[in-house]
Amino acid sequence: LHQDIRKRVFEQAKSALAPNHEKAAIVVRGGDSAQFNLYDSDCTKSVFRQEAYFLYLFGLVLPDCYGVLDLERKQTLLFVPKIEDDMQRWLGTRKNLSWYSERYLADHTYHTDQLAAQLAKRNIEHIHVLSGTNTDSGLPTPMVVNFPGMDKFRKHVDKLHPFLTEMRVIKTPMEVEYLRVCNRVSSQAHVYVMRHTHPGMNERHLEALFKAYTSYYGGARHLAYTAICASGANGAILHYGWAGNPNDQPLRSGESVVLDMGAEYNGYCTDLTRSFPINGKFTKQQRTVYEAVLDAHDQVIDALKPGVNYADMHRLAERVLVKHLMKMGILVKGTEHEMEEASMAAVFMPHGLGHFVGLLTHDVGGFPPGAEIDPMTAGPKRPDKPGLKWLRMHRVLKENMVLTVEPGLYFNDPTLDKALANPQQARYIDQKVLALYRGSGGVRIEDDVVITKDGVEVLSGALPVQPDDIEAVMKSNLKDREQRKLFD
Amino acid sequence: LHQDIRKRVFEQAKSALAPNHEKAAIVVRGGDSAQFNLYDSDCTKSVFRQEAYFLYLFGLVLPDCYGVLDLERKQTLLFVPKIEDDMQRWLGTRKNLSWYSERYLADHTYHTDQLAAQLAKRNIEHIHVLSGTNTDSGLPTPMVVNFPGMDKFRKHVDKLHPFLTEMRVIKTPMEVEYLRVCNRVSSQAHVYVMRHTHPGMNERHLEALFKAYTSYYGGARHLAYTAICASGANGAILHYGWAGNPNDQPLRSGESVVLDMGAEYNGYCTDLTRSFPINGKFTKQQRTVYEAVLDAHDQVIDALKPGVNYADMHRLAERVLVKHLMKMGILVKGTEHEMEEASMAAVFMPHGLGHFVGLLTHDVGGFPPGAEIDPMTAGPKRPDKPGLKWLRMHRVLKENMVLTVEPGLYFNDPTLDKALANPQQARYIDQKVLALYRGSGGVRIEDDVVITKDGVEVLSGALPVQPDDIEAVMKSNLKDREQRKLFD
Numbered sequence: 001l002h003q004d005i006r007k008r009v010f011e012q013a014k015s016a017l018a019p020n021h022e023k024a025a026i027v028v029r030g031g032d033s034a035q036f037n038l039y040d041s042d043c044t045k046s047v048f049r050q051e052a053y054f055l056y057l058f059g060l061v062l063p064d065c066y067g068v069l070d071l072e073r074k075q076t077l078l079f080v081p082k083i084e085d086d087m088q089r090w091l092g093t094r095k096n097l098s099w100y101s102e103r104y105l106a107d108h109t110y111h112t113d114q115l116a117a118q119l120a121k122r123n124i125e126h127i128h129v130l131s132g133t134n135t136d137s138g139l140p141t142p143m144v145v146n147f148p149g150m151d152k153f154r155k156h157v158d159k160l161h162p163f164l165t166e167m168r169v170i171k172t173p174m175e176v177e178y179l180r181v182c183n184r185v186s187s188q189a190h191v192y193v194m195r196h197t198h199p200g201m202n203e204r205h206l207e208a209l210f211k212a213y214t215s216y217y218g219g220a221r222h223l224a225y226t227a228i229c230a231s232g233a234n235g236a237i238l239h240y241g242w243a244g245n246p247n248d249q250p251l252r253s254g255e256s257v258v259l260d261m262g263a264e265y266n267g268y269c270t271d272l273t274r275s276f277p278i279n280g281k282f283t284k285q286q287r288t289v290y291e292a293v294l295d296a297h298d299q300v301i302d303a304l305k306p307g308v309n310y311a312d313m314h315r316l317a318e319r320v321l322v323k324h325l326m327k328m329g330i331l332v333k334g335t336e337h338e339m340e341e342a343s344m345a346a347v348f349m350p351h352g353l354g355h356f357v358g359l360l361t362h363d364v365g366g367f368p369p370g371a372e373i374d375p376m377t378a379g380p381k382r383p384d385k386p387g388l389k390w391l392r393m394h395r396v397l398k399e400n401m402v403l404t405v406e407p408g409l410y411f412n413d414p415t416l417d418k419a420l421a422n423p424q425q426a427r428y429i430d431q432k433v434l435a436l437y438r439g440s441g442g443v444r445i446e447d448d449v450v451i452t453k454d455g456v457e458v459l460s461g462a463l464p465v466q467p468d469d470i471e472a473v474m475k476s477n478l479k480d481r482e483q484r485k486l487f488d
Numbered sequence: 489l490h491q492d493i494r495k496r497v498f499e500q501a502k503s504a505l506a507p508n509h510e511k512a513a514i515v516v517r518g519g520d521s522a523q524f525n526l527y528d529s530d531c532t533k534s535v536f537r538q539e540a541y542f543l544y545l546f547g548l549v550l551p552d553c554y555g556v557l558d559l560e561r562k563q564t565l566l567f568v569p570k571i572e573d574d575m576q577r578w579l580g581t582r583k584n585l586s587w588y589s590e591r592y593l594a595d596h597t598y599h600t601d602q603l604a605a606q607l608a609k610r611n612i613e614h615i616h617v618l619s620g621t622n623t624d625s626g627l628p629t630p631m632v633v634n635f636p637g638m639d640k641f642r643k644h645v646d647k648l649h650p651f652l653t654e655m656r657v658i659k660t661p662m663e664v665e666y667l668r669v670c671n672r673v674s675s676q677a678h679v680y681v682m683r684h685t686h687p688g689m690n691e692r693h694l695e696a697l698f699k700a701y702t703s704y705y706g707g708a709r710h711l712a713y714t715a716i717c718a719s720g721a722n723g724a725i726l727h728y729g730w731a732g733n734p735n736d737q738p739l740r741s742g743e744s745v746v747l748d749m750g751a752e753y754n755g756y757c758t759d760l761t762r763s764f765p766i767n768g769k770f771t772k773q774q775r776t777v778y779e780a781v782l783d784a785h786d787q788v789i790d791a792l793k794p795g796v797n798y799a800d801m802h803r804l805a806e807r808v809l810v811k812h813l814m815k816m817g818i819l820v821k822g823t824e825h826e827m828e829e830a831s832m833a834a835v836f837m838p839h840g841l842g843h844f845v846g847l848l849t850h851d852v853g854g855f856p857p858g859a860e861i862d863p864m865t866a867g868p869k870r871p872d873k874p875g876l877k878w879l880r881m882h883r884v885l886k887e888n889m890v891l892t893v894e895p896g897l898y899f900n901d902p903t904l905d906k907a908l909a910n911p912q913q914a915r916y917i918d919q920k921v922l923a924l925y926r927g928s929g930g931v932r933i934e935d936d937v938v939i940t941k942d943g944v945e946v947l948s949g950a951l952p953v954q955p956d957d958i959e960a961v962m963k964s965n966l967k968d969r970e971q972r973k974l975f976d
């Protein structure tokens with residue numbers, strides 16, 4: 001996988017990065033162990049995970065490394081920390097440097113203190129390093145290249161970040177296969193959770209079951225993101241599951257859950273959501289909301305293909321949702337056009353339709369290179385319009401992009417109250433009908449897709465999405481549900 | 489729990505911290521959300537965990553908070569971040585400030601931007617803040633108090649860290665009960681793993697099973713530390729399971745495992761290890777090594793009581809192990825005294841006998857207050873002697889201290905090779921006999937105990953430790969082992 005990626009980098013890097021100079025190399029610093037300290041403890045926050053750009057190029061999950069691509073010789077060099085003699089009883093017998101070269105298909109491996117010397121030996125004059133901003137978090141490139149002797153080389157910071165970011169946007173066939181595997185395991189785990197959900201359990205049990213399945217069967221030591229296991233009204237809280245709402249509420253019959261959970265597989269992420277009734281049977285109202293979201297989901301997936309602008313897909317999903325909200329009698333006294341002008345869809349879906357997925361759950365490259373910069377945020381300029389302004393991905397689709405489609409419909413009190421306080425929006429809302437839905441939480445349906453030559457492949461296609469299919473899955477486990485002792 | 493702790497702090501703080509001044513307060517800063525960023529991603533490394541001193545005093549698991557104890561009025565103040573209007577759709581409807589006061593039994597709750605103003609309103613002149621070094625990691629206090637307007641108060645950094653550290657060393661009855669619960673869940677989970685271990689599985693399955701059990705039944709979102717699931721020769725690698733050795737090797741019949749795994753329960757940690765044969769039946773050699781470690785374990789537990797110096801317990805364990813190594817014929821041609829002079833035990837147990845357990849797995853206070861400082865490390869001075877110099881805890885035991893007892897015996901190649909290269913040690917080693925054991929890994933037996941009035945209570949007493957009992961547990965699952973499909 002990573003060798004294949006490096007081959008592509010070598011093919012394109014010379015013209016992209018160094019058209020005017022010879023003797024150039026790419027230098028990337030991997031994640032450091034200190035970042036994983038749990039405060040002043042000598043235990044860690046979590047098992048070390050590699051920084052994504054470094055992992056992308058080198059595939060090595062070890063803290064405190066450097067990687068170099070010698071663009072002149074098209075060679076890969078790894079620089080790994082030296083395990084001191086006395087540390088071997090803690091970390092295992094030191095491996096030969098050639099072990100790394102063989103395992104990670106590098107040309108040479110050295111200790112990190114050799115970095116400047118080896119670059120000099122190769123007469124490298126120009127080094128290209130990563131420097132940029134993540135458009136989702138607004139955070140700068142975390143692993144700043146900084147090694148003794150660096151001042152002897154001419155450092156270039158402009159081109160590498162956009163170049164590698166654009167490479168990461170288009171997945172290689174092997175990357176798609178990794179994402180397919182990851183989606184399959186997470187899909188099966190979602191089914192497993194569905195089959196074991198019943199009233200009387202707690203939200204945290206659903207998180208536990210998902211983790212159990214993906215770690216046991218998927219070898220996933222990490223989730224791709226904090227599990228969102230939101231029942232009842234909590235379903236309307238988009239990032240439920242964080243420390244302030246730690247998936248700790250009881251599951252009640254008659255309510256539904258929004259489960260947004262995905263595992264990581266060799267660094268590649270899945271991002272999947274299903275919503276279903278806790279007792280296994282949709283009420284009429286639950287089904288109405290669900291089918292509205294499903295309609296938006298299906299229409300978007302049908303429309304996806306190369307050449308389509310994803311912002312238009314967001315607008316399509318909004319239009320479908322508005323149509324359903326009008327049919328439900330929640331939105332009234334206006335035309336579809338007027339509703340769109342008033343951003344009514346964003347009151348019920350206060351987030352973007354989707355985002356890239358890859359080595360990050362919210363993968364990089366959501367804004368095209370050269371996108372206009374907003375002086376306020378130093379990030380790319382976003383539209384003003386509620387809804388669209390939350391979209392993480394404003395791109396014309398190309399083959400082998402991998403992204404989520406995740407429309408939702410929520411009854412989120414602060415968002416609704418804000419709309420009701422705004423006469424431009426309140427005029428379209430029937431408060432009596434809305435009251436019937438308030439407190440029921442929400443529905444989100446999220447799948448991961450790869451853009452193909454003329455459409456999409458749904459990577460999470462194994463995960464049931466039709467309400468009848470979900471009911472069938474949940475029914476298959478009903479009879480022995482109560483007596484089953486899961487972990488005997 | 490935390491109110492009870494604060495009561496004790498209020499009783500003692502005045503004389504310990506502020507004998508010479510009135511108008512004093514303790515100001516503690518909680519953990520911040522930024523520390524949990526996964527590089528530049530907007531996902532996190534793991535779910536937020538609270539900094540231990542803050543958790544100890546306030547019990548609130550929310551990032552970016554401050555807590556204040558007004559020593560004059562004996563009042564507790566919480567300062568929580570304000571959730572902006574638009575963030576409510578992500579994080580849930582903002583809670584009233586009084587919600588925090590009620591839930592966490594504080595006298596008042598404010599937003600963090602009110603910190604200086606509220607201190608001033610109370611005429612606080614002196615603030616005591618945490619500043620010190622963790623003796624296990626060598627890292628400084630992580631959450632430095634730093635708020636706008638702080639310069640108006642007189643800051644004291646000397647006394648709070650040692651004062652609260654000493655408080656944390658002696659657990660309250662409720663803290664012991666939390667640790668008891670945590671130990672019970674982790675003990676049951678170890679039994680569950682034992683019952684489902686068989687050849688052909690992978691180390692990672694054992695980690696997955698332990699996490700599944702503790703999260704499903706124990707509500708444990710976190711392990712207390714990275715799981716060590718080391719099979720065969722890996723058992724001799726003390727921190728196996730880290731990113732460079734990620735618990736990914738197959739389990740082979742005839743080999744044994746060292747499983748060092750513990751869950752966290754409301755911030756309190758467990759630290760438990762069991763070692764057993766993968767096929768459920770000790771070989772004669774495996775039993776010999778196991779019983780040597782068990783003898784050391786039992787003799788230490790029998791000897792523990794208030795007034796005992798834990799360094800003496802480490803020496804006791806070493807003496808027992810040496811006796812067994814002599815019986816096994818690995819150590820020869822010397823008296824026990826000569827073996828001790830040559831630090832032979834440390835060749836086979838290259839770590840300390842145990843450490844405090846509490847809000848950290850390696851809990852604070854391992855060196856008594858006023859311990860001599862080593863100018864090289866800025867930490868407490870440690871003995872030179874191999875073995876003892878690795879001991880994390882040099883204290884005379886008192887009632888309600890909670891600590892681990894974890895003797896081990898390992899065949900770690902770099903450590904053995906180093907000893908064989910040292911004539912002072914090599915002379916006592918029979919290399920032919922040693923060769924029979926090399927490659928077999930190691931055995932560690934670790935329990936958590938609380939010191940009682942005249943002995944100990946083993947908090948992990950529910951976890952079998954006798955080899956016959958372990959075999960019985962593993963046998964109980966043998967017949968249906970192969971056909972069982974764990975997560976159906």
Ligand SMILES: [Mn+2]
Binds near residue numbers: 271404406446
């Ligand atoms: Mn998503």
Ligand SMILES: [Mn+2]
Binds near residue numbers: 759892894934
């Ligand atoms: Mn331990």
